[in-house]
Amino acid sequence: MKLIGLNREEVKQTFKNGEFTIAVYGMGKMGLPLAAVFADHGARVIGVDINAKVVEMISNGENHIKEEPGLDELVRKNVKAGRLRATTDGAWAAKQADVMVILVPTLTDERGNLKLSPVYDVAEKISQGLEKGDIVITEATMPPGTTESLIPIFEKSGLKLGEFGLAHAPERTMTGTAIRDITGQYPKIVGASDEATLEAVIGIYETINRKGVIPMSSIKAAEAVKVFEGVYRDVNIALANELAMWCEEHSLDALEVFQAANTQPYCHLHMPGAGVGGHCIPVYPWFIINLAKKTNPRLTKIAREINDYMPHHIVELTVKGLNKIGKPLKDSNILVLGLTFRGGVREFMKSAAIPIIKELKEWGARVYAYDPLCTQEDAKRFGAEWKEDFKGIDAVIITADHREFKELDLEKLASEMRGKVIVDGRNVVKLEEAKKYGFICLRVGRV
Template sequence: MTTNAPSTETVGLYGADASPDEQRAALREGRAPVAVYGMGKIGLPLALVYGETSGAVTGVDVDPERVAALADGNNPFEHEPGVSGLLSELVADGRFTSTTDGEAAAATARVHVIVVPTVIDGDDDPDLGALEAVTETVRSGLDPGDAVFVESTVPPGTCAEVIQPILTAGDREPGEFGLAHTPERTASGRALRDIRGSYPKVVGGVDAESGRVAALVYDEVSDNEVVRTDSARTAACVKLFEGVYRDVNIALANELATLTDAFDVDVIEAIEAANTQPYCDILTPGAGVGGHCIPYYPYFLLDGVADPAPLIRTARSVNELMPGFVVETLVDGLATDGPVEGATVALFGVAYRAGVPEARASPAIDVAHRLDRLGATVLAVDPILDELPEMPAERVDIDEITERDVDAAALVTAHEEFGHVDWRAFEREGPEGGRRGITVVDGRQALDLSETAHSVYTVGRGWR
């Protein structure tokens, strides 16, 4: 495949006199070069899809080791299908380059795409420090006619109230460049597929021309339709509403699961039957909600909101309490054998989601801290994480955990590998020669331990 290297004559898309077809051609031919700031788990696949489209993309990251790896065509996110092959192809063809020099990339780009992490601080307030720093970098090379797209999840109003003032500081004026929020709608493990068009792409500009340019560009990037909202603020709310919907729905499922004993029913069975009605779509309860998204979205949405918003806040509280429910249940199960203080507990799964090697906001971290405060020794097993996050636990290899003397176990993340663990190996000889099991809390309805002597509590099903 030939390289669509940008010519020395680059063109801006915002406020351009050229026709929409001519602007699309400029993007496809590399005459509107793109810089993507943030080569994380979403930024890299996004840059590669831009590379497929335009052939002139620079990936920017502050980590020199990551940039060096990318320059050699090495993918740091091996769990993402298709990324390794596409990265190698685009690097070889010169359609994707990488650098730590954000200012140099900004100086040559005409389309700037920001996709850096946004998190919350210790007071549950949005921390936009990384986003603001990257925006300063973009400003250093911003030219009239450029377009800036913010893919990062942000509180409503961030583009107009935070990003635009930074970009216009100095000699830039509003109306010289485009600025739009184009929220990512991407799940780990399926990034390329989602970016290419699993869902409609939402865009919203700070002005009408910004929205037009964003819609034009993403109509080329995505195979799905582009939904253009009336403003960047609305586009931000769309992404946050999606996350809060899931948070509230999961909270309902989790609260129902905690009432399993009171109802004296299998809540999972009841949910599955209820969901056969097309207007009912209750999600599955579990040990808690983690990741880069759902735990943060309610706080982004409510940033600066004086109204109490009790449903959103209560749902977040319910989900944040689920690790405590797991620990309380485990302690109750241990009570027949002795106190949790001094017990050894095997914690299965630290990644926030099965099969995804990331642990941000994982409920397993809270479970470990709670057990540690109660005086238990925690052994953490996770076959897909390179290292544990900061937590009070000893890491144990999955092939070695059955050799340890454990009193209880909690499954927090349902990695496929845990189905191959020899759970019978945790059984002990009983006082009269029989087999005696341990207490197991299954937080994901993932274990079939019916042929063991273990005392098993499944979240949403109760004790067996």
């Protein structure tokens, strides 16, 4: 059933009655939860992915995103009910669907230059099945203006924009909380090519999101919302890191100062740390920087420089800690706890551990690593030896806030380590307890 021309309440009713089909392109960490949520609210859903193994698993009711709470049940339930199925044939899915959602990965280099071939490939497939009255929605985060750049591809179908609708509704989710985020943690942002498409898309997302929808004046404005969210966080983390390093110089505890300052409602100092990782926060600022023509986004650039500097600062803190026990960095045994960029997620994009390991080795240290989500092969790939105990270690560096690292047995560490230095890059160690066992504990903002 085509949705353009229906008001949002009519769309909600047809949604719940299962009267239209949504194709979700990209069955990854964001796409599969979205497809399962759509199906759970009544829509007929086709999940599309180029990975035949992923498609086979979904078709059998199996969830391949194991770190997503609740997704196992949601996939199994809706496949069994016949509301969710999967295919590798994107053109076929487009012919069956009334709404197509693009949520494939947007790959970038270190400076945020996009490799949009996955998005273009999906757009080509959709153009082969696009019909009058269909709606295409991009959810993948892209530089403002990208969604509308796809219009010539969609028009290969023989239709002109207006005969089909186009919208952007940026995903606002995190791995590990995707279902919660999709269904009501934040309102959905939506921008569309015309009022009729906007009305229909509002109806779609109001059906699945308890917090509702914020309509934007344009597709480009909707794209900017998600990008600006990431830039805000990057700039504010950089400010926190800069103030924390100032606190080190002036013998202050940055977290003590920050927590007191944040009791004032207009102050929102973020948490300093070992660095900013992932596919989002360190990447989105480059969208703004790279698209700037007349403006010069100096603050955004400086924030990137500060946050990229933090892994080096962790090495500086390690040297300070070793100096306190009379040990040079060269030939020291250093154990890096955490290879992923954040706790609970097996992702390595711009992980602080990677440059830290590299620099420690350049200075002649023997570097070991452990991460409860990783393998010996992961450690070897990043240049470290795998180690699951603390025997003979001179200094421990914590670079990911995994639950296991928040519960470290400091008494056991004290009995096994050769030196007693902890560099806490994620503010997870209880300082008073560490002091009780004789540790020199350094963190960003307190030395």
